[in-house]
Amino acid sequence: VSDRVGNSLAEAFTLSFAALESLPVGTIAWTATEGGNWSDPENWLGGVVPGNGDSVIIDTFGPPTTIVLDTRNTDFVDVRIEENLQFDTNRNMMIRGSAVLNGEVTVTGGFSTRITCTDGASLTLAAATTLSGLDISIEGSASFSAPLLTSFQNADMSFSSFGEMPAGLVELPLLEDLEGATFIHGNTEAISLPSLVTINANQVNVEGGAVLSLPNATTAPGVRFFVSGEGSLLELPQLLSTLDGQLSLLFG
Numbered sequence: 001v002s003d004r005v006g007n008s009l010a011e012a013f014t015l016s017f018a019a020l021e022s023l024p025v026g027t028i029a030w031t032a033t034e035g036g037n038w039s040d041p042e043n044w045l046g047g048v049v050p051g052n053g054d055s056v057i058i059d060t061f062g063p064p065t066t067i068v069l070d071t072r073n074t075d076f077v078d079v080r081i082e083e084n085l086q087f088d089t090n091r092n093m094m095i096r097g098s099a100v101l102n103g104e105v106t107v108t109g110g111f112s113t114r115i116t117c118t119d120g121a122s123l124t125l126a127a128a129t130t131l132s133g134l135d136i137s138i139e140g141s142a143s144f145s146a147p148l149l150t151s152f153q154n155a156d157m158s159f160s161s162f163g164e165m166p167a168g169l170v171e172l173p174l175l176e177d178l179e180g181a182t183f184i185h186g187n188t189e190a191i192s193l194p195s196l197v198t199i200n201a202n203q204v205n206v207e208g209g210a211v212l213s214l215p216n217a218t219t220a221p222g223v224r225f226f227v228s229g230e231g232s233l234l235e236l237p238q239l240l241s242t243l244d245g246q247l248s249l250l251f252g
Contacts, residue, residue: 023045023057024055026053026054026055026077027054027055027056027057027078028044028045028046028048028049028050028054028055028056028057029044029045029056029057029058029059030043030044030045030056030057030058030059030060030067031043031044031045032044032060033060033061033062034060034062034065035060035065035066035067035068035083035084036067036068037068037070038050038067038068038069038070038071039070039071049071050074050076051074052074052075052076053075053076053077054076054077055076055077055078055079055097056076056078056079056080056081057080057081058080058081058082058083059080059081059082059083060082060083064083064084064103065083065084066083066084066085066086067081067083067084067085067086068086068088068108069085069086069087069088069091069093070088070091071091072090072091072092073091073092073094074091074092074093074094075094075096076093076094076095076096076097076099077095077096077097078097078098078099079093079095079097079098079099079100079101080099080100080102081100081101081102081103082102082103083103084103084104084105084106085101085103085104085105085106086105086106086107086108087105087106087107087108087113087134088108088109088113089107089108089109089112089113090109090112090113091113092112092113092114092115092116093114093115093116094116094118095115095116095117095118095121095122095123096118096120096121097121097122098121098122098124099115099117099121099122099123099124100124100126101123101124101125101126101127101128102126102127103127104127104128104129105125105128105131105134106132107132107133107134109133113133113134113135114134114135114136114137115134115135115136115137116137116139117136117137117138117139117142117143117144118139118140118142119139119140119141119142120140120141120142121142121143122142122143122144122145122168123136123138123142123143123144123145124144124145124146125145125146125148125149126147126148127148128146128148128149129148129149129150129151130149130150130151130152130153131146131149131151131152131153131155132151132152132153132154132155133153133154133155134155135155135156135157135158136152136155136156136157136158137156137158137160138158138159138160138168138170138187139160140160140161140168140187141168142168143168143169143170144159144168144169144170144171144172145169145170145171146171146172146175147171147173147174148174149172149174149175150174150175150176150177150195151175151176151177151179152175152177152178152181153177153178153179153180153181154179154180154181155180155181155182156181156182156183156184157181157182157183157184158182158183158184158185158186159184159185159186159187159189159191159210160184160186160187160208161186161187161208161210168187168189169189170189170191172191172193173194173195174195175193175195175196176195176196176197177200178196178199178200178201179200179201180200180201180202181201181202182201182202182203182204182205183201183203183204183205184203184204184205184207185204185205185206185207185210185211185212186205186206186207186208186210187208187210189210190210190211190212190213191210191211191212191213192212192213192214192215193212193213193214193217194215194216195216196214196216196217197216197217197218197219198217198218198219198220198221199214199217199219199220199223200220200221200223201223202223202224203223203224203225203226204223204224204225204226204234205225205226205227205228206225206226206227206228206232206233206234207226207227207228207229207232208228208229208232209229209230209231209232210229210232210233211232211233211235212233212234212235213235214234214235214236214239215235215237215238216238217236217238217239218238218239218240218241219239219240219241219242219243220236220239220241220242220245221241221242221243221244221245222243222244222245223242223245223246224245224246224248225242225245225246225247225248226248226250227247227248227249227250228248228249228250229250
């Protein structure tokens with residue numbers, strides 16, 4: 001390959017092209033070929049940073065890279081992210097539709113950072129194996145799936161119901177570590193954590209008629225268990241030791 005006057009290229013190169021799918025109204029796509037800060041307009045189609053009520057697609061069509069969520073209190077409808085997502089400290093993401101995060105999810109600093117999935121929405125963390133410092137709040141009939149998650153640390157994971165509305169499905173088949181975490185189950189759908197053997201959480205709450213099954217848990221050193229509300233049930237059929245722990249039963 002040469003230019004019009006016969007100058008050849010100094011070395012070979014590859015030029016790649018990717019086509020964005022047709023975007024629905026209100027959907028904003030990441031167009032940068034690498035990672036970067038969420039707040040930078042140059043990373044987004046048309047120079048528009050997604051705002052409240054928008055939907056988001058992030059895919060660089062290349063090797064995995066990291067997107068830094070450095071904006072506060074984002075409120076989205078649908079979100080699909082094919083890259084790794086890093087939350088700056090004290091950042092919050094609200095999901096009102098469907099969110100699929102297909103990369104790793106991390107937090108810088110690990111303070112007051114949260115994903116909230118509102119009633120009827122869904123959150124899938126498809127690739128995350130460890131979460132630390134990121135609160136997860138699943139409300140009403142929202143669903144949550146983290147099929148590869150083994151460790152949830154130093155944060156709160158909560159499930160809450162709205163009246164008589166059916167609860168969403170919760171899938172955490174490999175979760176085996178709750179170090180420093182608070183686990184609050186307060187919806188009407190039964191949750192089972194079959195891989196949890198040693199319960200090393202700070203606190204486990206079961207309330208509002210919820211059912212939490214820990215079928216293979218054998219030890220719970222220092223854990224505070226609180227079970228409250230008519231119909232609430234905490235199943236620990238294999239538990240052998242709760243050294244320095246606490247169990248409170250409050251019904252009314």
